Amino acid sequence: MTLLTLGLNHKTAPVDIRERLAFGPTVIVAALRSLLEQTPADEAVILSTCNRTELYCSLTDSHAESVVRDWLARFHGVDPQMVAPHLYVHQERAAVHHLLRVASGLDSMVLGEPQILGQVKAAFQTASDSATTGRLLGRLFQHCFAVAKQVRTDTAIGNSPVSVAFAAVSLARQIFSDLSSQTALLIGAGETIELAARHLHQHGIGRIIVANRTVERAHLVAEQFGGYAISLTELSNHLPDADIVVSSTASPLPILGKGAVERALKIRKHRPMFMVDIAVPRDIEPEVAQLDDVYLYTVDDLQGVVEEGMRSRHQAAQQALEIIELHTDEFMGWLRSLDAVTLIQDYRTRSESIRDEVLERALKQLSAGKPAAEVLGQLAHTLTNKLLHTPSVRLRRAGREGQAELLEAANELFQLGQDLERSSR
Template identity: 80%
Template sequence: MSLLILGLNHKTAPVDIRERLTFGPDVIVGALRSLTDHPVTSEGIILSTCNRTEVYCVLDPQASEAQIRDWLGRFHGVDPQLIAPHLYAYRDHDAVSHLLKVASGLDSMVLGEPQILGQVKQSFQTACDSGTAGRLLGRLFQHCFSVAKQVRTDTAIGSSPVSMAFAAVSLARQIFSDLSSQTALLIGAGETIELAARHLHQHGIGRIVVANRTVERAHLVASQFDGYAIALTELVNHLPEADIVVSSTASPLPVLGKGAVERALKIRKHRPMFMVDIAVPRDIEPEVGNLNDVYLYTVDDLQGVVDEGMRSRHQAAAQAMEIIELHTAEFMAWLRSLDAVTLIQDYRQRAESIRDQMVARAQKQLAAGKSADDVICQLAHTLTNKILHTPSVRLRRAGREGQSDLLEAANQLFALGQDIAADGDETVAGAGSTSGTKTPSCPAETLARVAGGGG
């Protein structure tokens, strides 16, 4: 079996291609079942977000990623050759490493963003509910959740601001240590304002008011975060309520002047106001920054915070990669051990089959009245020969052909030259006896056990 990740993201495909390959909630279960019904796949999980679509599957070792690429194209009614240049494929070790990076936020558009881990967990849960995540992918995804948690705990990957909205909220938390009793007035309703509202909400802001020229758009943003919407014409009336003001509109002229802020401060009895103007051109008159009890920051002020945050996250990402490399190797060691488990099971089944044949023959001989001592000796002799025959033939051939590595491996495998005690109450022939002494005959109770079909 082989692990494969096939996908595309914001770095490899434009938005129109990504849109065509998205798996929505209405099709994801059918897609998972279709994927695992494919002749070359036994397990499957699909991660689909606005920035990436990735298919995780367990393949037959001889299968190729082209077969999964063709399935992906057919499912979405897209020519596989059209999407081929935008796809990446990772196998085994590289696949494990890639998933750990994705879950830890190292492959995100915003380095270190935490939302992706929740999306990975949801994808895994959907696959579990659909019955398409088996032993291997189950172990891999549980492993990746643990590693992502360690990356968050042991590095500063998510602690530094790397967007204007995040930087604004980080500064607000420095000025107001407890946001739960504060009111935030957000001017505008675009992506930056929505992101600021999200960060404020996550940090427990008391109230959110969203002001916009179009009240309907303001309501769409405010309703997500238990806030309420007002028209831009009502801005001055609500300004005295605001402890935090974040503005980001496309207005060619300022929407907040010095006079309006002065009046608001009087009503507030000069309680401080924290104001962030992210707009270009500016939304807040520069003279507002000269007022007492006002902390006014602009895009240029925040850019330094963002740049420093990016440097900090890149340093944390390097630390995170060390953790990921270590745990990738750990998972691959477990994966390789599965081959040994299968080999051991096959070897034991062969040995047990030979044993059962020999015991059945011995029982027939005992039933026919043959001497128990003779039967036991013949059983031991034949059983030993049958179990050792194939390895002995291969070792002799290796000696003739000069395969010293195979001979050395056999020496280690069989621990030759070492005293080895067998499991349970049985003892390896010669153990505990003097060199050259013949192994004692089996006691009577052993004979009875063999005659009765035991052993």
């Protein structure tokens, strides 16, 4: 059984590639089942966020990496050759190490950002509910949650309020020096939008409007920050009021097109509009960037903005890596122990079979009237000989052939040296 991680992220692929390989919430369950049906994977978790798409699999065939890679491309209807240069592959220990880094925020665009842990938990829960996880991935993901918690507790990795949402707000403050007279239109109602609303509120934004497909969910976000909620169908009416637009939905198609933004700019008399599209696939048509008086940024554009905040986290990241290294080794130790468990079970089964055979013969002898003491003595002698025969033959051969390591292993396994020392006193 092989543990495999295959994926791409903001470091290996631009947003136009990432959005083509993203798994929306409406297809994730079908994708998980398809992955198990069409590849040698017997367990699978799919993690798909704005910045990454990753497949975590337990494979019955250690050479099935290409099958999984082709499945990813085929599922999204793209050419495998186009995808291949952007993919990374990790197996066994490297796969464990990668997941622990991801869940701890060490592989994020914003070093140490806390949102990814919730996204990893949600991905695992979806896979668990879909019955695509088992003993291996179940143990791995529970282990990674505990490690990520320890990293946050024992290091300063999460002390600064830095995230993609925070980076977007920081950029808005550079464009609009005073946010108190500005209106922010937030599209979506997930964690990222809620975080953006919190940062805007803390920096004194004048007004917040939250637009979402479900107005009730938008209201839950808006009311925390003195804003108000609208539905997506009302966007065109409120877009002209927006000085700042931050969008992060799971929509498979753009929500704001060039035409809608052009009309809003005319009503605004071409006052500048700052727009941040954090979604993958994108919520705002790329052509909007061609319009005068619009400053449109995607998640990739925020990389430079967040670098300054990342510097303060590098020391904490080194401490976090030490924790991750330790717990990667711990998990691999558990994984290796599974081989020992199988060996023990096989040895016990063989021993019990010998026991039953010898016991059946002894019971027949007792039924035939043989003295019990004689039968018990013969049972003990026969059982001992049968249990020791194969190991004894193998140890004699090891001695003849000079296999010192095997002899030392046998001595350690059965603690023979210790027993001999005791018996010689």
